[in-house]
Amino acid sequence: MYTLKKSLGQHFLRDENICRKIVSALQEYPFDRLLEVGPGGGALTKYLLELEGIDFKAVELDMEKVEYLERTYPSIKGKLIHRSFLEIDPPFDQPFTVVGNFPYNISTQILFKVLDWGEQVEAVIGMFQKEVAQRVAAASGNKVYGVMSVLVQAFYRVEYLFDVPPGCFNPPPKVMSGVIRLLPRKDIPVMRSRKAFTLLVKTAFNQRRKTLRNAVRGLFPPEILADEFFNQRAEQLTVEQFAELTFKMNG
Incomplete structure (x- = not known):
């Protein structure tokens, strides 16, 4: 089989029902090109290959998992990118869909990378x-609404689809998980x-307990x-x- 690497945030999905629910949600909107991030042991991959x-392409950092996937699912040969998702260029020339049981230790960085790809x-x-998924989907006024909520929701419509309990994974994480869908606005x-918008949002939330006036003081004229x-x-x-507000910022 293969070993699980804590350093890579590996919690592999093993619940077939959850895999089918993800694939079903994926198919609600048509697509021609698909990138899976972190296929790991292939629980989801085997459905995606069908x-x-x-x-279809998949990006996997762990060489042991690359070899395991190629042995177990021969049809994946030539479709695996053995690199970190955070370091690759878009793997297709045309628009594509991204799917994955994202490694928890880089999940927010994955979203920032998606935003960069526009x-x-x-x-x-x-x-x-689950707490990250809820943060991405949170509406203004919610206590978990923050930088990630605003930056993602400016460009994508976010839907919280369903919870995934710890028992659906090997090894079980200590927290609940959640599946969300992002569709371009x-x-x-x-x-x-985008640069001014990102700067404003990050500065405003950097001191979220302060009034906006105190938090973003350096970005706007006194008047x-x-x-x-x-x-x-x-x-x-x-x-x-x-x-x-970006139009009122210092030039």
Whole structure:
């Protein structure tokens, strides 16, 4: 078989019902190209390889798992990228969908990478620690609404699909997991630039207990900061309000 590596955040899915639910959710929106992140022991991969007419690739850092997958599922040969997902370029020239039981220790970095790839990613279905999944899906005013919620929701519509209990994995993690779906927004809020938007959101939440005025003081002219709007805290602002604010930032 293979060994499980804690250093890589490996918790392998073993519940066939959950695998089928993920594949079913994946098929609700058509796609031609699919990238699986961290196939591990292949629980999900074996179903993905059966999808007809799909250009499939998988990225796996662990050489032992690459060899195991090639032995167990011969049809995967030539479709595996033996690298860290965080270091690869988009594996397709055209838009593609991303799926995976994401390694917990890099799951937020995976989302940032997806954001960097922009319009090339047409959908994501991913399994995360439940608290991370909830954070990505949280609405403004929620105590877990933060940087990740705003940056992802500016460009994607987020749906929390279902919980996955620890017993569905080997070894069982100490936390619940959750599966979410990201679909590109057709109405991306108008903003000065992605760079300005990202800077504003990260600065605002960096001191989330302070009023917006104190948290983002260095980014706006004093006359703008005098507005009562800045009496609010970061978690009270919607994604659209953050986007709108970028036009008032220092030049």
